[in-house]
Amino acid sequence: MSAASDSVYKLPYRNRVQTLQKLFPQLSVDTLKCVVAQECQRRMKGSHGRLTTSEAVEVLYKRYTNSISMSEEPGILIRLSDENGLTPALLARSIIERHYKKSDKTKPAKLLVSTLMKNTALIDDRDLAFETYLCLLEDDEYGPIAEATKQSVGYEYEIRLRMELEKCRVSFLHEEHLRVKGYDKTPDIKLEIPVAVDGQVINWIESKALFGDEEVHRGYLKDQLYSYWNRFGPGLVIYWFGYVEDLEKIHQNRIILIRDALPMNMIFMEQNS
């Protein structure tokens, strides 16, 4: 899997999933999608600031308006995005921000821009509206549609985890229960009766519908997993789309298991006294 993560970097930006699929037929599409998405996000994190300075956006906007006035084929922004490196949705967003620039040259309100992105029909310029719409359809990582997809996937797997646990007759509280009870940190699943997996006791389970590479994992450790460990003891994190080998060793002495599915070899506490 790490090989897949590495070769991602050498591919052109769009349609990389299909290319990777040919390269690594043994891996699932979801895994590859995740790898690609995470690479893309990392790239954007690095270059977004540089690519969206007001000067850079001005240049892009000029090119866009030129293309419009030349009545180029629809898909102008997508072509621009391929060339420039910003993902289509981010590019569209920058262009909208520029388009709605106020008279005193300040950016328009964030809320307005997000509303326009969510419902492109509201954009007053029909060409920009259509171009933006095409961009959103094209972008798998950013924009409202991609966000909704990602959120949905996360939630779907959470539900799936809950159902599998119910099937195994594990008693647990999930996030919403915990929130009602006033917990300050809420893992997806907190086992009310701990179970053992591969010789380790686990007290909570966190579901992550993505691919666990080291950077992602470190981020979660810092924000979530260590906090859970501090409160509830050892636990389990599930990276549904796979994870890099040897990820567990970066926890040092805090036991947090990593799996890519709910382990079926759970050992339960004996109930009959």
Added chain:
Amino acid sequence: MASLFLDLVFGDVPLIHVFTWLTNGTVHEDIQELLTNETENVRYSFPLLLANFIREQSSCLLKLHNVNPSEQNIVSSPKREIFIPTVHNLSLGSPSPNSRNGGNCQETRRIRKVTPQRLDLSNDSAFPSLQQSAQLREIPKKRRINPTQLVDSPVSRVQFGSYSKPSPPPITGNAFNQAKEQASPKSFDQERALLKEKKQQLTIPAMPDLVNNTSKTWTCVEPDMNFVTRQTELDRLSALVSFCVSRHLISSLYNEIHFLIQLLVIRVSPAKLKQAHLAAGSSSLLLGSVHNCVYFSAKTLETLEEVWRHVDPTTLQQLMRNPRLLLFSPEWVNGKLTRLFSSLKTEDRIPPQKTVANVAFQSETDNRFNFASDSSFQFFRKQRDQFCEVWQIWKVNSSIPSWNMALGLQKMIQSLVDLRRDCVNYAHLARLFRSQLLNVAQLVKPVNYEEERNGPLGQLQSSDPDKLRRLRERLINPPDSRPTRCVGSESDIKMNFEGDQEFFRDFILLAASPSFNEHLKNNLLSGIQDLSSSDDCDDRSQFAENVIALQVMAKFLAFLHFYPHASADHLPEHVFHNLSRLRMSQREPIDLVSYIKEAFHKGRLVLVIPWVVTYLTLADPVAFSLPGFHSVLCHLIFIYRKAELTPANAFLVRVSLSWLFNQPNFPLPLLAKSDEELVVQLRHHSLAVDDQLPQLDRSTHLVDPSLIHQCCPYLWSWKHLLAEFACSDAKSSGEGKASVSRKITPVSAEESPSPVKTPNVKSLQQSLEENFFQNQPASVKRTVEFVAERLASNVVRDIRHQIIPRLVHNAQASLKTWRDSFATVKDPVESLCRQLCLDVRNESISSATSAVASIESTLTALLPNDLLPPVQRVCVVIASKLTHGKVVDWIHLHVTNGLFKNDLEVELAKLDKNVNRRLTSTPSATVNDNLPVVHDPATLAPSFLIERLKTLIRQVIRDASKVTGQEVAELLASTDGTLHRRVDVTPAVSKCLQQLTFDFLFILCVFQPESVGSQTIVAWVEFWSRAYPSRESAVLLETEEQQPPGASTSIWQVLTPKQLLLLAQSTAPRESWTLVSTLLVQLMKAGLIRYKDVQEQAVAVVRQEWPQMNIRNVYCCWWWTALVAISATVGPPLLCDGLKVTGFRVPSLALYGSDVELDCAFSAARNAKLYSVKWYQNHEEFYRYMFEERTPVTAFTRPGINVDVSFNIAIISKNIE
């Protein structure tokens, strides 16, 4: 006095008379003359004097112990040399603050800087780095040694490193001074000589010296039975000593045994011996030869059966394997000792302790309701995580010698402790701190001896016992080998913390937060209070856990309390007195006397004494002189002498106490006091002793050797001595070692009277209840209290989670109607709160009452079943009273107007907001609200559906790939399924689906009108109106004015510029137009699109320029007509405000260049004033009629438009009328 002992030992007085005298004070005539009328005075100090006598007898020899001939130059640390030999005749009982063992001041302290043993260790490849650093540091455990240092012990050498502080010089009264006076000056001279030598030595580099030392071996005198002289006298002496020890007359159990072992392993080189004999002529002493010493020691050790029963197997093993012991008392070693050892083996151990290393989050104590505000809660979340982080960092780095905690963590610690200066946060943090501390303390596992003997370690023991010993020392006492990373002055107090406790100590020091310290102190106090009185100690492992937890808490409490008083310097007398005067009225944080008394009466000494001792061990010298402490110490001494416990318990208590009595700060005079002087108070209260209670002190199974060793880590020094002897013996190098031995000088002092407590006055009912429980089994009270507490807590939880939310919800709902009906009421929230508060209280009380109903059955099940029915009834009554009381207390404390105010105000604000932007609310929120949805995994996952729709739209737009009507229908079905039969659809996803499906249908209408029929459209619209019912439509009109312009964000955008652009791309415009207008009509019929929206959209469209669509201009016109026609048929008239457009006529199609008649008919109310009528083409105005103007008509010439002005006027004027 010395003569007394000599007489006793040499004379023929039967020892039995001495024993009786010591036990109960009756003086037999045989010893009458020996005592010379001092019976009572001497009786209590006798044991101490005896101990000193023995030391005196052997001192000459012990001085010579372990002197390596190759190291003639004895080096002592310059700092330690501040040595004032005081041989003054201080009277017995002079209350000197530093009253300590001056009796041995004549002894020289020769200190070598580096020992061969140490060097050997550092060269050992097994422990390279740690050992290196250890050389730079002092060994905490060994810091406690007082100035009566024996010559050249390996321990002392390390200890007196260059930065050690001088311990208080002995300036004290001494009962033995007369006997020793001659010897003292000589040793003083010796001392000076040593100092001189040392000074010369300092210039010589040490390293070559060391290298030489390691290679050298030397011989020592091996003890031999045949050379033992004065055997009878030694036997008598041994009998005396063992009698005193076994009857608890000698107050320093730990020390005596240590001393005996020292004698056992004494090593003296013949050459030295000769020298010494020549110099001092000490052969006349009883213990003047190695043979005698070992004989005496072996004889005495043999009799201390009670002790060996409770030490750990390793010590026993060491004893068994000791060649000298084997030589001198073979029967004992092979007989009883071996039996004892094997019996120990089979004994089961304390089950392995906790393995959980983190502090669990307890929602009862840690959740939001335990904080005053959200921000406090959030801050504590951060504090908690940071604390754990700091702890982890420490754990990882602490073993790295170069790592500095102050550098690495100080900032982090300080910021986390004071992150929010708020008492709630401090209290929580203190609790977290304590919990983590206790967790760590419990994690220390007892060494598994079984495994040790059979496993690899056991083999190591036989092959290289020295290495094993070092290994074990390392494991048990990590700080020995680990540098103390600590800021501030080095202090004895700090040295009491080892292993992981160092972290907590340094945390407190680095945090340097007075508020935190205060909270921590309180927390520890309450923890000690809880555990000391806790009843669930019957279980053995639970008991061990409690003992250790108490010890740790006491240690940290003492640290917090005494650390400010620690001093690195010896305090001059006047400073000392000033300080003690200042603290005369200082309150101790913890009332030790009452704890001890209570423990004594309830038979829980075995639980309480260990932590009391730990607490006192950390006390500073001044504290010991305070009156409050005085009475504590008296109690402890009394307990040491008189307490009746089962053997193991007694051993634990006495060893701990004897350790305390040996503390350098301990006021020794107290030890010589008679029982009567010591404790008056304890006896008087003893009528309260309750024999019915299960007494921990009486139980035989609670304490076992491993617990004893865990509680009294200093016991390792016995083993240490033996092991060192064994390993040097095994190496057959002559470097035998002795370790520290300390001497105690009995000095008596005036006893200060302790205040007597006055009993509290209680109300009659209370005392009735108290008596009721007093006479019932303890379990009854516990059960009743427990049941009441749990019930109350359940009721409270019910109130909090059920009643309050329900009522608040109702109130919020009523708030909505109030807005309309009581708009005049100034503060609806205030009155609602009051009402709500009343309601909640009433409901709570009734719920408490109903809960109480179940008490009877619960209690019947839980209480002992031989209770009389009336007693049970009383229990039920008390329990329900308690429950009620608790609930009521809670209600009064928590259910206040303020509790709801926030909720209601938030709701009110929300309402206001909603009124303002009602249109923006998400319609999809209702999707899953009503019915419990049964999850159907066969339906498409939402994320998959989104992907699919996205791909389809993309394909239709870009690739013009065909979508059949069949596919569209299927898509509808699966979307419906996903939305209604899955539980994992979030609002955002549902909204996204709404948008995508609409886009999909619209795009299909445009690009592939052939696969969309009007049936399809109707089906989809029907689906949408079901899945996304429009909630705004009902309240639409009344709030129209407040809506900010352009805020319409509805998804159903049929007529926006973008959609028109799409429409313009249609290949079959007519079909597309028809479909789109059907769609629009359907949407409006379903109430999904409001008339107003259409109007707005139309205006927006008109304002746009459509340059590239000149050719299709005509379609645009046609379309506009269609739009307005639809509006006219479906919706209310286009314009409101008394102006009505009654007719509107624009030809749908027109020939290029021909005339077109545009007609707009409207009627206005009588009083309405029309301002203007304007006509636009493509956003450009071409005709304007201003009613108030003198020349109302203005026509703008546009290319391709010629306006017939007069015609229009006629129409308009006609309609105005």
